[in-house]
Amino acid sequence: MAARKFFVGGNWKCNGTGEDVKKIVTVLNEAEVPSEDVVEVVVSPPFVFLPQVKGLLRPDFSVAAQNCWVRKGGAFTGEISAEMLVNLQVPWVILGHSERRALMGESSDFVADKIAYALSQGIKVIACIGETLEQREAGTTMEVVAAQTKAIAEKISDWTNVVLAYEPVWAIGTGKVATPAQAQEVHDGLRKWLVTNVSPAVAESTRIIYGGSVNGANCKELAAKPDVDGFLVGGASLKPEFVDIIKSATVKSSA
Ligand SMILES: O=C[C@H](O)COP(=O)(O)O
Numbered sequence: 001m002a003a004r005k006f007f008v009g010g011n012w013k014c015n016g017t018g019e020d021v022k023k024i025v026t027v028l029n030e031a032e033v034p035s036e037d038v039v040e041v042v043v044s045p046p047f048v049f050l051p052q053v054k055g056l057l058r059p060d061f062s063v064a065a066q067n068c069w070v071r072k073g074g075a076f077t078g079e080i081s082a083e084m085l086v087n088l089q090v091p092w093v094i095l096g097h098s099e100r101r102a103l104m105g106e107s108s109d110f111v112a113d114k115i116a117y118a119l120s121q122g123i124k125v126i127a128c129i130g131e132t133l134e135q136r137e138a139g140t141t142m143e144v145v146a147a148q149t150k151a152i153a154e155k156i157s158d159w160t161n162v163v164l165a166y167e168p169v170w171a172i173g174t175g176k177v178a179t180p181a182q183a184q185e186v187h188d189g190l191r192k193w194l195v196t197n198v199s200p201a202v203a204e205s206t207r208i209i210y211g212g213s214v215n216g217a218n219c220k221e222l223a224a225k226p227d228v229d230g231f232l233v234g235g236a237s238l239k240p241e242f243v244d245i246i247k248s249a250t251v252k253s254s255a
Pocket residue numbers: 011097167171172173174175211212213214232233234235236
């Protein structure tokens with residue numbers, strides 16, 4: 001079975017100006033990174049900058065939206081539809097990010113509906129899951145991430161265009177990164193869950209990436225873990241060290 005290609009996503013969240021965007025893209029465009037055969041790089045600017053970034057970004061990197069509406073567009077003020085992303089040739093979307101789950105009240109079912117709809121329109125999905133600190137301390141991490149993944153599995157039949165992003169909420173933007181062992185434990189558990197509940201082939205081929213305070217200093221150790229297939233990076237994706245995170249893909253290719 002083909003090896004899972006390392007995946008590095010940069011989630012810029014609600015940050016930046018047109019000038020910042022130019023600076024970040026310049027750094028990315030000038031960076032020497034492993035080839036497309038080794039690593040897939042996808043950056044996710046705020047909606048308003050998507051066309052600009054898409055137009056300026058090197059061709060071996062790709063773009064993602066940070067959200068999209070749950071069904072066909074229409075009278076949904078403030079929303080962006082999957083059809084619009086298709087129209088702008090935006091190939092990826094991040095869905096189910098914990099900030100949207102917590103702040104906008106997006107339930108696992110709603111997230112799963114969004115994922116199913118985006119996939120039905122031909123958009124590839126970075127699907128985010130993860131437990132809170134309380135849930136981890138209560139020992140329910142696997143239960144929580146399995147339930148979030150189950151909600152998705154119940155609504156989709158083809159996982160080819162899905163990357164699963166495990167992002168423990170307590171590690172997001174806190175500087176408190178999961179240890180490589182903690183990340184590996186959950187990724188391994190998720191892969192086993194996929195074996196049992198979806199199929200061994202899907203478990204083997206689906207990339208499970210880690211997100212939560214990843215930076216240039218901690219990425220290599222995390223990348224060395226067998227079930228960590230890449231990263232979804234927040235804060236550090238706005239900085240030049242994002243290039244070092246992309247380069248951590250070589251940990252896998254030289255293994
Ligand atoms: O989507 C990215 C995650 O929320 C991680 O954010 P962070 O790297 O700033 O902790």
